[in-house]
Amino acid sequence: MDLTMLASIALLGGFIVLMLLKVPVSFSLILSTIASALIFKSQVITALVASGRYDLISAVVIQLQDVVTNMVKGVDSFSLLSIPFFILAGEIMGTGGISERLIAFANLLVGWMPGGLAMVNCVASMFFGGISGSAVADVSSLGTMLIPMMKKQGYDDDFSVGITVTSACQGVLIPPSHNMVIYALAVSGVASVSIAQLFMGGMIPGILLGLALMVMCYILAKRRNYPVSERVPKGQKMKVVLDGLLPLGTMIIILGGVSFGICTATEAAAIACVYAFIVSFFIIRDVKLTAMGKILRNSLKTLAIVLTLIAAAKAFAGMMAMLRIPAAITNALIGITDNKFILLLIINVLLLALGCVMDMAPLILIMTPILAPVCITQLGMHPVHFGVMLIFNLAIGLCTPPVGSALFVGCAIGKTKIEKTSVNMLPLYAVMVVMLLLITYVPAISMTVPLMMN
Numbered sequence: 001m002d003l004t005m006l007a008s009i010a011l012l013g014g015f016i017v018l019m020l021l022k023v024p025v026s027f028s029l030i031l032s033t034i035a036s037a038l039i040f041k042s043q044v045i046t047a048l049v050a051s052g053r054y055d056l057i058s059a060v061v062i063q064l065q066d067v068v069t070n071m072v073k074g075v076d077s078f079s080l081l082s083i084p085f086f087i088l089a090g091e092i093m094g095t096g097g098i099s100e101r102l103i104a105f106a107n108l109l110v111g112w113m114p115g116g117l118a119m120v121n122c123v124a125s126m127f128f129g130g131i132s133g134s135a136v137a138d139v140s141s142l143g144t145m146l147i148p149m150m151k152k153q154g155y156d157d158d159f160s161v162g163i164t165v166t167s168a169c170q171g172v173l174i175p176p177s178h179n180m181v182i183y184a185l186a187v188s189g190v191a192s193v194s195i196a197q198l199f200m201g202g203m204i205p206g207i208l209l210g211l212a213l214m215v216m217c218y219i220l221a222k223r224r225n226y227p228v229s230e231r232v233p234k235g236q237k238m239k240v241v242l243d244g245l246l247p248l249g250t251m252i253i254i255l256g257g258v259s260f261g262i263c264t265a266t267e268a269a270a271i272a273c274v275y276a277f278i279v280s281f282f283i284i285r286d287v288k289l290t291a292m293g294k295i296l297r298n299s300l301k302t303l304a305i306v307l308t309l310i311a312a313a314k315a316f317a318g319m320m321a322m323l324r325i326p327a328a329i330t331n332a333l334i335g336i337t338d339n340k341f342i343l344l345l346i347i348n349v350l351l352l353a354l355g356c357v358m359d360m361a362p363l364i365l366i367m368t369p370i371l372a373p374v375c376i377t378q379l380g381m382h383p384v385h386f387g388v389m390l391i392f393n394l395a396i397g398l399c400t401p402p403v404g405s406a407l408f409v410g411c412a413i414g415k416t417k418i419e420k421t422s423v424n425m426l427p428l429y430a431v432m433v434v435m436l437l438l439i440t441y442v443p444a445i446s447m448t449v450p451l452m453m454n
Contacts, residue, residue, distance in 0.1 A: 003039060004323055004324075007040035007323055008323050011032050011316070011323065011325070012325070014028075014031065014036070015032040018031060019358070025309060025358070025359065026305075027312075029362070030315065033312075033315045033318075036319050037063065037319060038060065044059075044063060048062065066318065067318070068315075070315040070317075070319075071311040071312065071314060073314060074185075074312075077185055079184060079185065079195060079266065080181065080310070081266045082176075082178070082195070082269040083178045083182075083306060083307075085266065085270050085272065086176050086269050087303055087306075088273050089250060089273045090131060091295045091299045091302075092273070092276040092277055092280050093247055093280060094131075094137055094140075095280065098141075099128065099145060101243040101246070102128055102247065102248075103142065103146065104232070104244065105240055105243065106244075107120045107229055108232045108237060108240050111228070111231070111232075113218065114218055114222055115217045115218060115220065116227070116229030117146070117153055117155065118150065118214075118220075118226065119217055120146070120229060121142070121146050121150070121163050122167045122210045122213050122217065123214075124142055125167035125168050125210065126174060126206070126207065126210045127244070127248060128142055129172075129206065134178075135170075135399075135406045136398070136405050138170075138171045139164055139168045139406050139410050140413075142164065143161075143413045143414070144413055146164055147160045147164055147413050150163075151414070153229075155226055156424070157415075157416050157421075158424035158425070159220065161411055161414035162424060162428050164410050164413075164414075165404075165409075166425065167210060168398075168399075168406050169395040170209055172202075172360070172391055173206030173388070173391065173392060173395065174203060174207070175200070175202060175254060176199065176251070176254045176272075177199070177391070179361065179364060179391055180195060180199060180202060180391065181195055182310065182361055182364050182365060183198065183364050183368060183387045185310065186313075186317070186364055186365050186372075187368050187372050187376075187386075189321070190372040190376055190377065190383075192383070193383040195258070195264075196258040196261075196265065197384050198387055198388075199255070199258055199265070201384040201449065202391065202446070203255075203449060204446065205388055205439050205445055208435060209392075209432065212431045212434070212435050213431055215431075216427055216431050220427065246279055246284070247279060249279065250279075254269065254272050309365065310365060314365070316366065317369045320369060320370070321369065326370045327373070329374075330370075330373045330374045330377075330378065333347070333374050334374070334378060340379050343374070343379065348389075348436065348437075351363070351367065351397075352396060352433075355394050355396060355400065356397060356401065356402065356404075358397070359397075359403065359405060360394045363394050364390065364394065368390065371390070382443065385446050388439060388446040389436070389440050392435070396429070396433070399425070399429075400422070400429070401419070401422050402418075
């Protein structure tokens with residue numbers, strides 16, 4: 001067995017073993033990368049030590065420079081500056097009384113329909129996702145209010161949790177989404193794609209997912225006799241509309257600024273932060289200025305996790321490229337079949353399986369360099385289309401056991417068992433899978449709006 005094969009086993013096998021041992025993802029990526037690099041360069045290290053000019057430690061350090069360089073390059077990107085602003089804006093808006101206003105606004109729009117509160121859940125998630133860009137933040141903020149409200153009105157416990165969790169997945173598709181920024185960085189070695197196009201590409205799929213879930217809610221509401229929500233009194237409708245539109249200004253600033261070329265994604269995110277600060281602390285005033293310290297700490301904690309993960313994944317991807325693992329996987333997939341539709345189905349099944357055992361961000365960073373050559377180079381998919389398909393697929397993993405983070409949060413809020421809730425969510429999972437297949441095989445769904453920008 002040659003050194004390349006041993007290094008590849010150390011890289012992929014080591015990562016899998018460390019993950020099974022429940023070592024944090026970032027450390028699993030770094031440790032497996034270092035082990036692989038040392039094996040791959042062992043002959044060079046031996047030669048340096050044998051020359052007498054270097055001791056073993058110095059030789060090892062010299063040969064690990066590429067790993068460190070790749071880590072630094074991973075976070076040395078101007079586009080990544082938008083991520084801390086997106087995170088901070090979402091934290092500010094989530095801490096204020098935004099959730100209640102969005103729920104009231106959504107209730108005014110769709111609460112009168114059968115299964116009204118379930119419909120409200122979907123629409124409120126659509127709105128909140130356009131502010132926070134995070135499914136977990138959506139479940140945490142909206143779920144604490146909507147799940148108890150739904151249970152009180154007679155909705156099944158598992159359905160209340162299920163619709164909250166699945167509708168929250170719109171948050172990673174509807175802009176702004178820091179996962180789109182992460183994908184743009186991960187795919188840069190294969191193809192060039194603008195964050196603005198990615199944002200526009202995710203908008204229609206995110207909205208369609210919400211509408212599809214609403215159709216399923218309507219069907220289940222009719223079958224199970226779920227109630228209609230109370231109508232908003234006529235005299236309060238204008239206030240509800242104004243209160244609802246005010247926080248949505250964050251999404252409008254980002255979408256409008258980026259799509260019309262007024263500003264970059266980073267600049268739009270910074271402006272959105274200022275707007276969110278003014279709205280939350282000086283207009284709505286449901287939160288005191290003293291809360292800003294906690295908001296900043298939470299934002300820094302999230303940012304540290306994201307950037308560490310990006311740096312570690314970049315080193316891991318660099319080692320994969322050095323060992324030519326993506327090329328080997330590409331040849332293996334192409335060797336199975338040359339049918340584009342079957343290949344895309346295989347890739348989707350693979351991603352769905354991985355999404356059940358790993359979180360979204362590391363999978364984007366790991367799988368994009370592996371699958372992009374297949375989908376973009378070999379199958380001719382547009383980078384935006386591939387990115388939306390990838391992120392939509394991995395969003396399903398956020399609400400599937402055993403490690404779906406959004407599902408864990410939803411079950412904790414609703415006080416339901418994950419096993420039982422997951423089984424009762426099968427109709428909602430089916431809706432998401434059908435939408436995934438539509439997005440995969442109908443490029444116009446994700447490409448129409450980005451192409452209109454050109």
